[in-house]
Amino acid sequence: MNRTGLFIALTLWLLIGVVFGLYPELDLKLAALFFDPATNTFPLKLNGWASFARDAAMWIAWAFVLPSLVALVVKLIRPDRPLLVSGRAMVFLLVTIIMSAGILTNLTFKTYWGRPRPVVVTQFAGEQQFVPWWDPRGDCARNCSFFSGEGATAFWTLAPAALAPPAWRPLAYAGAVVFGALTSGLRMAFGGHFFTDVAIAGLVSFVVIWFAFALIYRWPRTRFSDEAVDAALTRLAMPGYRLRQRLFGRKPAPETSV
16 A cells, blocks of 8 residues: 555556547447347356355455454444454444445445446447446436446455555455456446446545555554544443443443543
């Protein structure tokens, strides 16, 4: 998560955006590699093993989030106990997946950017008109193509990779990129997304992760400690915990300084 990585990501973003903006037919040509004109379908979407691999990819990605979710819930229920995981890691993982795979993808672009998916455009036996990645005026009404939520989730695994021990971090990054690319390739093979949908999804996830890592771990003015996260959650959840203790007739936990 250094400046070189950010520079490479932004350069790729600019390159892909410009090339596929000037020549949007490239998206159609790449999607056509997975389309069978004889059956007018994307055959791989009918393959059971491929569908299982798609689901498994999301399970793997969310498995990296689960410990942080559990730790947060436990802390909110029992604020008198320390966090089960690193406070900064918990914030980093939860914030990045919510931003990249949630708010920016599903709640923003996929809701308001009307780009149809490959499987429904006229070039692939559908009824809607193809539009390039930069054009939000497509016929799609909801859950649209740009940009890919599953692609963003798969490439989000760069976040836990960033927390790997330094000696293992390059391998973790490589594994996350391969995982994201394979998952995105499946989405293209199913006719669910164009190349630009998944490529930009990966770049969005990377940029979100890069800035979150810098804010939490690197930049002196914004970084904080695990203890600060634990203390903040204790202050937040303790009034409710004490109220529950009184309602159920239990002796409240002693006051702690945080």
